[in-house]
Amino acid sequence: EPEVTQTPSHQVTQMGQEVILRCVPISNHLYFYWYRQILGQKVEFLVSFYNNEISEKSEIFDDQFSVERPDGSNFTLKIRSTKLEDSAMYFCAKRASGSNEQFFGPGTRLTVL
């Protein structure tokens, strides 16, 4: 299974602060996804990213969220001005061209106090 790693594994932040979640390293994949899973709930699609552009985003992915691939390998999710309800596991996933399969990273647990 293609490896997907994420950092940090756990992030604790104060409400209103900005956080950056990272998906590293990425190799030979062009398609990336971020999903969110609030504790005990289902996995929810946030955004898909292809060729350095957002290809689709959900209603959850509002103006406080942004994604980028700053150095051609790391894939980041930025949450500006975090809210209590942003507390969740955030999973990065990647997909190879020509395949439907998505491989998930281990996730970052975000706790907003």
Place this chain on the structure above:
Amino acid sequence: GENVEQHPSTLSVQEGDSAVIKCTYSDSASNYFPWYKQELGKRPQLIIDIRSNVGEKKDQRIAVTLNKTAKHFSLHITETQPEDSAVYFCAASPPGTYKYIFGTGTRLKVLA
């Protein structure tokens, strides 16, 4: 947009028995249906998938069936073992986007 319903929410079976988890989807254009297993605190891991041009797929003790007309698909686990205990999520993927819309999950407990 696509909506996926999953049931039951919890399922307890005796070791060695079979387990069946069912999902329905709303978008008839969805063409890919993966199943993920998630152990406590871990990432979702793909266990089996099926495409819309196939009615059934089997991989050892795990099988998935798809009924496109009724827009539902099911996961079948035979000869369950304690290590099968986890939360199982179904998902549907509409064409063109490749995003996954997940069901609400089924917590399977296999009792030894």
